[in-house]
Amino acid sequence: MNQEKAKARPLVSVVIGSDSDLPVVAPGLELLEDWGVPFEVKILSAHRTPREAADFARTAAERGLKVIIAAAGMAAHLPGVLAAYTQLPVIGVPIASGQLQGVDALYSIVQMPPGIPVASVGINAGRNAVILAVQILSLTDPTWQDKLEMYRKKQRETVLDKNARLQECGFKAYLSGK
Numbered sequence: 483m484n485q486e487k488a489k490a491r492p493l494v495s496v497v498i499g500s501d502s503d504l505p506v507v508a509p510g511l512e513l514l515e516d517w518g519v520p521f522e523v524k525i526l527s528a529h530r531t532p533r534e535a536a537d538f539a540r541t542a543a544e545r546g547l548k549v550i551i552a553a554a555g556m557a558a559h560l561p562g563v564l565a566a567y568t569q570l571p572v573i574g575v576p577i578a579s580g581q582l583q584g585v586d587a588l589y590s591i592v593q594m595p596p597g598i599p600v601a602s603v604g605i606n607a608g609r610n611a612v613i614l615a616v617q618i619l620s621l622t623d624p625t626w627q628d629k630l631e632m633y634r635k636k637q638r639e640t641v642l643d644k645n646a647r648l649q650e651c652g653f654k655a656y657l658s659g660k
């Protein structure tokens with residue numbers, strides 16, 4: 483089963499600008515693994531490996547990919563450069579790094595010129611990028627709808643449990659963990 487999964491053609495590509503971004507996207511990668519979504523993760527830089535980044539994006543659709551998640555920090559041009567070379571949806575994840583801690587990357591990712599859009603999630607919000615990517619996949623494959631529904635159900639139960647505990651013990655005991 484695991485070997486079959488390993489052979490499956492990736493539907494989602496998670497591209498990071500540097501290996502220093504990997505810890506930030508790791509929770510999202512775990513979610514993809516848990517849900518059994520075929521994915522790949524690559525290090526490609528808009529500035530340090532521009533040719534390889536362009537080649538990746540040019541051939542992404544023909545390799546069967548459906549969505550690209552691109553995470554980068556600082557002058558985060560990676561999502562925009564990839565979007566320039568493909569018509570696949572690109573979701574950008576601004577990474578908190580450098581002196582501006584992700585505000586630079588956020589502005590860089592959201593302020594695409596008209597005609598070449600990139601969807602942006604919040605700073606370091608790799609998990610949200612993955613959920614959005616799977617929502618896109620679910621438009622054409624109901625397999626993923628079940629995973630998304632389960633995830634929402636679990637979130638709902640967690641919040642309701644917390645609220646029940648808060649009502650029962652009051653805010654001071656809740657805060658002290660008693």
Ligand code: RP5
Binds near residue numbers: 500556
């Ligand atoms: C960006 O510059 C990367 O995405 C990373 O967030 C940041 C710093 O890169 P390293 O110097 O850690 O490789 O291109």
